[in-house]
Every structure is written in structure tokens, then in C-alpha cells.
Amino acid sequence: MTEPVRVGSLRGIMMRGPGVSATLPFYEDMWGLSLSHKEDGVALLRGTGTEPFLYGLKDGPVFGIEYVHFAMPDRASMDALHAQIIARGHTPISAPGAFDDWAGGYGFEMLDPDNRRLRFRTEARVLDDQKDWAKPKKVSHVVLNTPDMDGTQKFYEEVLGFRASDYSADQMVFLRCNSDHHSIALVRGNYASVNHVAFEMPTLDEFMRGIGRMKQKGHVPSWGPGRHGPGNNPFAYFVSPSGFVIEFTSELQQIDEATHEAKVWSRTDPEAMDRWMTAGPPTPAQRAVMQGRPDPGFPELRTR
Numbered sequence: 001m002t003e004p005v006r007v008g009s010l011r012g013i014m015m016r017g018p019g020v021s022a023t024l025p026f027y028e029d030m031w032g033l034s035l036s037h038k039e040d041g042v043a044l045l046r047g048t049g050t051e052p053f054l055y056g057l058k059d060g061p062v063f064g065i066e067y068v069h070f071a072m073p074d075r076a077s078m079d080a081l082h083a084q085i086i087a088r089g090h091t092p093i094s095a096p097g098a099f100d101d102w103a104g105g106y107g108f109e110m111l112d113p114d115n116r117r118l119r120f121r122t123e124a125r126v127l128d129d130q131k132d133w134a135k136p137k138k139v140s141h142v143v144l145n146t147p148d149m150d151g152t153q154k155f156y157e158e159v160l161g162f163r164a165s166d167y168s169a170d171q172m173v174f175l176r177c178n179s180d181h182h183s184i185a186l187v188r189g190n191y192a193s194v195n196h197v198a199f200e201m202p203t204l205d206e207f208m209r210g211i212g213r214m215k216q217k218g219h220v221p222s223w224g225p226g227r228h229g230p231g232n233n234p235f236a237y238f239v240s241p242s243g244f245v246i247e248f249t250s251e252l253q254q255i256d257e258a259t260h261e262a263k264v265w266s267r268t269d270p271e272a273m274d275r276w277m278t279a280g281p282p283t284p285a286q287r288a289v290m291q292g293r294p295d296p297g298f299p300e301l302r303t304r
């Protein structure tokens with residue numbers, strides 16, 4: 001079998017829910033993002049890098065994901081990914097073409113097995129770097145709860161070219177599309193929902209300062225700080241005003257394709273789960289909020 005076309009990178013995510021665009025000040029004043037574009041019922045937030053937006057807030061009736069946002073390096077790889085999706089028996093929502101939204105560029109959308117919209121975009125609007133201390137640089141990863149972890153993993157691997165970097169017992173798989181240990185992770189759940197979205201701080205010092213900024217404004221982590229086993233990344237989780245779980249992270253493990261072998265990490269060894277032994281296990285309340293609210297996605301867009 002020839003090597004599959006791989007998704008280039010994770011750009012970010014558009015969230016959806018009742019009144020979410022009104023939570024903009026939280027992200028600007030506390031989380032460290034900046035408004036890049038606003039229109040009726042939609043606010044787009046940028047980090048310090050060149051991405052037009054990392055995190056979108058779109059008003060809508062159901063809490064969940066409007067779309068997960070990926071990049072491809074160019075039109076040729078975009079067209080090749082589209083062809084691969086069709087060759088593997090899936091039907092994208094749209095053919096590759098120009099996007100008419102603010103971020104612009106060229107690409108298409110499809111649904112994953114849980115009816116989540118995935119948007120692939122190349123030639124997007126490019127912003128000037130806005131280097132700023134202790135502010136998120138990019139979206140590190142998106143973690144999804146799924147009722148069919150094995151089937152959804154197979155989809156991301158076979159159709160989109162992701163590879164499994166590690167497992168957390170039989171409950172979680174970490175999937176990479178480039179050298180980042182994971183851009184997507186899947187958690188076994190009773191229903192499809194968003195587990196959390198992680199924002200990358202450039203350094204460990206800035207990661208800690210980000211937690212400090214939140215704390216000074218009265219918002220302490222709901223879990224962490226600690227350092228995960230799989231991915232070896234520091235974590236601090238917070239709950240947004242809309243009830244979404246968001247994370248500060250940094251120093252995510254970089255994978256060498258030539259030597260890396262996926263392993264199954266213990267969920268019973270406390271030090272494998274929490275390498276600094278600072279965070280402890282997640283509380284029942286933390287687990288509940290990470291389970292998220294059922295997100296039906298967009299089944300009406302599925303043609304087969």
C-alpha cells in the first residue's frame with residue numbers, strides 16, 4: 001500500500017453554543033487570545049502566531065464543535081487528500097474550492113464518523129506574528145469523546161493519514177499528523193462530544209505565567225498543573241464560562257518517525273499519569289466536565 005496523504009497540521013477549532021460569542025472578554029482578558037475578526041454571532045480569536053484564528057466562538061442552539069480546522073501545505077496536497085477520502089469510500093461535504101469566509105483560502109469539508117465537521121484549508125489569510133509574553137501561540141491539540149473509539153481511530157488513520165503515538169490503557173488514543181505527539185486524541189465515551197482544547201505556550205515559564213494570570217483574576221485550574229505521561233506535556237485545565245474545558249500546555253513531545261513506537265501507558269500507576277505528582281487524579285467533577293455535552297454534529301450533511 002502506498003503511503004497515505006497526511007493532514008498537514010491542526011489550525012484550531014470553531015466552537016458553538018448558546019451565547020458563546022458573548023464570552024469573548026474571558027478569552028481576551030484572561031486566557032490571552034486577541035480578537036482577530038467579529039461578525040454577527042461569531043468571534044474569532046487569534047494567538048501570537050500567524051494563524052487567522054485559533055479559536056472561534058459561534059452562537060448556535062447546541063453546545064459543541066462547529067468544525068475542527070486543519071491545514072494542508074498547498075492545493076496539490078489538498079486535492080490529493082480529497083481524492084484519497086473518496087478512494088477510501090467516503091464522501092466529502094464539498095469539492096475543493098475557495099472559502100468565502102474571512103479566513104479565506106482553498107479547501108473542503110467532510111464529516112468524521114461522529115458527524116463532526118472537519119474543515120481543511122490552505123492559502124488562508126496570514127497574520128503578522130505578534131510576539132507576546134505568556135500568551136498562547138497555537139492550538140496544540142483537540143481531544144474528542146467518541147462512542148466508537150476503534151472505528152474513529154481507524155478513520156483518522158486510514159482516511160486522513162494520522163498515526164497512533166501512544167495509548168492510555170484502553171481508554172484513549174493519541175493521534176499525530178506531524179511531529180507533534182498528538183494533534184487529535186480520542187477518548188472512549190458514551191456519546192460524541194468535545195473533551196477539551198489545548199493551547200500551547202511557547203515555554204514552560206510562560207505556561208506557568210499563564211496559570212498565574214488566570215489565578216490573579218480569580219480563576220484557578222480545575223485540574224493541574226501537572227505533567228502528562230503520554231506526550232510528556234505539562235497541563236493545566238480550566239473551565240470556560242460556557243462550560244468547555246480548555247488547557248494550557250507546552251513542550252509537547254516531538255516524534256521521530258524513524259524510531260518512535262507507540263506504547264500503552266498505565267492508568268493505575270499514579271506517576272505515569274502525573275509525572276510531577278503535583279496534580280493527582282482528576283476529580284469526579286473534572287471527569288464530568290470533560291465528558292462534555294452530547295454533540296450531534298451535522299448528520300444532515302451526510303450523503304452516504
Ligand SMILES: [Fe+2]
Pocket residue numbers: 141143196198235247
Ligand atoms: Fe490535553
